[in-house]
Amino acid sequence: MLQKLAVNGIKNRWKDYLVLFSGLVISSSIFYLFETLSTNGRYLKENGAIVSIIGYIFTFGSVLLTLITLVYINYANNFLLSMRQRDYGLFMMLGARKGKIGQLIWIETMLIGFLSTVVGVIVGIVLSTGMQNIVIKSLGLTARYYAPIWWKAILWTFILYLGLFFLAAVYNTFLMTRKPALKLLKSQQKAAKKQLPMWMQFIQALIGIILLTIGYGVILNAAKYGVKTIPISLFTITFGTFFVFNSIVTVGISLLRKTKLAKKNLNGFTLGQLEFRIHDYTKILTVVTMLLALALGAITTGIGFNNITDKTAETQTAYTFGLFQPTSKQRTLIKKLDVERQSSYSYKVSGNAVYFEETQFENQPFQTVKFDSKSFTSSYTKLSIAELKKDSYPLQMFTESIQPNKQVVLVDAQKFAAIQGQKKTALFFRAKDTHDSQSILSQISNLEYAKSKQKDRTDAIQGNYDAKIYVVKPLYSGLEFMGIFLGIAFLAMLASCLMFKILSGAFEDVRRYAMLAKLGVRKSLLQGAIAKEIGILFVLPAIVGVVHVLIGLNLFKGILINPYYGIWLPFMIFAVLYLLYYFIVLFMYQRIVLRKI
Amino acid sequence: MQETIIEVNNLRKIYGKKNEKQYEALKAVNFSVKDGEFVGIMGASGSGKTTLLNMLATFDRPTSGSVKIKGEEIAKLKGNALADFRASRIGFIFQDFNLLENLTAAENIGLPLSLQGVSAKKIDAIITKVASELGIFELLKNYPSELSGGQKQRVACARALVHNPAILFGDEPTGALDSKSARELLELMSEVNKNMGTSILMVTHDAFSASFCKRIIFIKDGRIERELIREDNQNRSNFYQEVLDLLGTFEQ
Known part of the structure; x- marks a missing residue:
């Protein structure tokens, strides 16, 4: 029974x-x-x-x-x-x-x-x-x-x-x-919980701030603390966040309650609700903050690995492709690209060397690339003929695929004409590597690889595109996958945490809001009060979490060169998702609480 | 002639949808309340008295008929107009207090004023005044959970009166109180009625509570069956006896 x-x-x-x-x-x-x-x-x-x-x-x-x-x-x-x-x-x-x-x-x-x-x-x-x-x-x-x-x-x-x-x-x-x-x-x-005395709150706030300072300090000097960085910062930041929420936010709300603002419309009620629940919420706020920091951090570093993939590939050579004896198919494909720079040189293969005509390098200088890690941009510099003659490696990198183990030699026009062998063309170009151009670039690459004498594709790297696909990406993509995967996972956990806690409180609120409606509160005001109350529960972890991420990204300085480069993108994506989620929770909450009003 | 505060004409309420089993809770009720009156509505459980009160207080809509408060047809009010009407014209005391437990007594009392956009300074002044009149000044900083039943109901009473409503409704306001607190509350309501001139309409099934009223309307099976008026020179215990006598025959 x-x-x-x-x-x-x-x-x-x-x-x-x-x-x-x-x-x-x-x-x-x-x-x-x-x-x-x-x-x-x-x-x-x-x-x-x-x-x-x-x-x-x-x-x-x-x-x-x-x-x-x-x-x-x-x-x-x-x-x-x-x-x-x-x-x-x-x-x-x-x-x-x-x-x-x-x-x-x-x-x-x-x-x-x-x-x-x-x-x-x-x-x-x-x-x-x-x-x-x-x-x-x-x-x-x-x-x-x-x-x-x-x-x-x-x-x-x-x-x-x-x-x-x-x-x-x-x-x-x-x-x-x-x-x-x-x-x-x-x-x-349930009866109202008594607030802790002021001095206790003060001590808590102090402990919280000290813990956070230690945590941030350790992260900012990660090199000094080595493997201890992670456990120390994890512990101090988690508990620091908790103490800060438990004291500063609580005191802040009770101070706000004493101001004039609290006597306007339903502000007093909203603040009362928050103060009533804040002790109950501090744990969940801490959890949400940490999850938010982890999710945002993971996605940011994931995308950071993506950025660095492109950047690293960009810095291999100054050219997207170096094509030897470009086929007509390759030429038509190039026309579809947004080409920034293009130069074509004649060459002849004879004996153990590949010969180029040096005057052509005077008219169309060969370039190399330099990377500035601070601004995260590449710049291109011209190589003089003398420099190329001294070190022909920038050119030889390209010839290795079709003419392995042959030296690259620059000769004057007279000598070039005297060299036995067929005169051939090498085409170097730099194009914008956009998302849409991937399939074209891939076709060009495959056509070029067909001419190669190398067995291993990683030995037939004809410029930055090949370098990206066959060398750099395999190196970073595992980490990128990890970052984005974890980011999404933590985000889902965060969502369920917030939803769970907020909705479990909704049932208690049905009665309160019904009471307010009986007192003659307009529905729009009730909705506004709910929006504010839930909004604060979203905003507080967001602020603290973002600070955690901004500091925490320092940990990736070694791997990502500049972990702050392009962070607006993951931050924007995250903000949009978070905002969207806020509206979903708000909508559900209002449905539960204001159903009968 | 005194102004009419509430005017009820042919008020009917039927529960249940058309194709379901229907129940007629109120059958063509007619009555009116004049300014400054202290009216009680009595009846056994299920007689329809709470239904009637809910309709008067705009918490429920009549099936047909009209309810006018200060000349305004309340059955037609909707949305914001309805909310504003409740906020400005009506005060309500509930049996279970209905105080917001996350606000202090002062904040509870001041809430209706905050809603009307009264300045913070003025709100404080009014709260102090009302609270002193109702003898709860010392309790203003306390939360509801720290108050006794009687104290809670006084706070609720202050909240219901703070915005000078046209009428104060009470739904068994003494229902959850011990006899001493109940007597104190009723005396307080009588004083409010007498000194502040607030009209009061109270639903109760308790003869003692009803004896504080000046007029009692008896409801049975959704109809007004009798009315009892306390004479000007009649004292309360005498009136109480009269109510008891009437109830003795009325319920049979």
Whole structure:
């Protein structure tokens, strides 16, 4: 009978359970996603060759994610408890034995935990497969040795989630069997929390700021602290963020409440709501801030690797292509490109050398490239004939494909004419490497490769395009994939965290807003109050999170040369997504809270 | 002649959709309330008294008939006009207080004024004045959870009166109070009625509460069955006895 009642209770509140369940599924699937990267040693080793400490970074990433999961499950469990307390209290009133109640809540918690973990892992496998395909296709990346179905990840996800749910079940059982029935029945009537005394807040603020300063300081001097940088900064920044939220924001709100502004329209109510909840929210605000920083940081560095791919390729030579005896097909293809510079030279092959006519280099100077890491731009300089004669490597780089192991020699017109052999043409051009031009460039490249005498494509690099595709990209794409993959994963986790916490509060708010409507508050004002309240919960983590990212990017100075280059792009993308998400949550919240008004 | 505050004509309320089983909660109710009156509406559970109050207070819409408050037809009000009407013309005291637990007593009381765009300085002055009149000045900084039932209802009363509404509605305002607090609240309401001239309409099923009114309307099965008026020279305990007597025969 009791079992029936319990199941019925779930049926009646299936919407709430849906929120709970989907939140847990998202959380466990993201954890799985992360673990497919972090427990795949071969993938990390192969793709992270240029980042020697990558495995180390991932270990701490796992620790942080475990902490976040801990907070998350704690919230999920509180949500479950607040849903069920009344029901179980009622069962007790009806004469259910405590042992039976304990058994029921234990089974319920474990069942929810188990089901959501199983579904989460399945979703995680689907997601990682999908993400692998999407990221690889859309960005042209290759992630060697990445496996979407990774048994180690499955194992770790189960160990963590079932372990945590086991603890939660034990806690719930303990709580339900100890609390008197009346208290359970009236559990929803919570009393206001007293604010901490001012000096305590002050100390907290001080600790928070000190921790953040240490964390930032360590990151800014990463070279000095070496491998200790990550654990120290992770610890100090996480707890620093928490203390700052717990003190400065709380005090700020209570000060705002005393101003005139609080007596305008519903401002007082909104501030009251926030102050009432801020202690409850500080943990989730911290988690959201950290997730936001991780997501934004990961995406920014991911895109940073993309930038550096292009830039590194750009700095190989001054030309997109050097073509030897360009075919008519190649020439028509070139016409479709946006060509910045083009020069064509005659050459003859004889014996062990490739001969060029030097006067042609006077009329159309051969260029080399220089890269300025500060402004992140390339500049081109002309090579004089004397320089080229002294070191012909810039030219020889191109001839290696069709004439391997032959020297490049510049001769005057007279000598050139005297050399035996057919006069041929070499065409060097620099074109804009845009997204649309990729297929044309690829065709030109393939046509050129057909002429090559080299077996390995990496030995037949005819300019920057080939260098990008066959040398630089394979080096960075694993990392780019990692960055974007993690960015999306953290973003999803952030979304589910915020949604979960905010929506779980929505049910309490239905009554409050109904009350305000009865007092004669216009609907537009009610909507505005909700928009403000939720807005603040979005804005606070955004501000702190962005600061974390801006400081944290320093860690990538070694790998990315200038990690701040072009960050407006990921920041903009992120801002748009975040804003969009705000409107979705706002819309859902208003639907729940103002349904009957 | 006194001004009419509420005028109810042929008010009917039917619950349930047309093709479902319908229930007629109010059947052609007619009555009016004059300025400065203290009217009680009595009836057993299910008699329709709460339905009637919800309709008068604009929380629910009548199926047919009209309700006018200060000459304004409230059944036609919608959206912002409805909200503004509630905010400016009506004060309401609920059985379960309905205070916002995340605001202090002062903030709760000041809320209707904030909504009307009254300046912060003026709001403080009015709150102080009303709170002193209702004897809750010391409680202004407290949160609802720190107040007793009686204190909460006084705060609610102050909130309902702070914007000088045309009428104060009460839905079993003493329902959740102990007898001492209930008596204090009713005395307070009588004083407000007498000294501030606020018209009050209160729904109750409790004869003691009703005896504080000057006129009592008895509802049974959605109809007004009787009316009782307290004579000018009649004292309260005498009136209480009369109400009890009437109830004794009325319920049968």
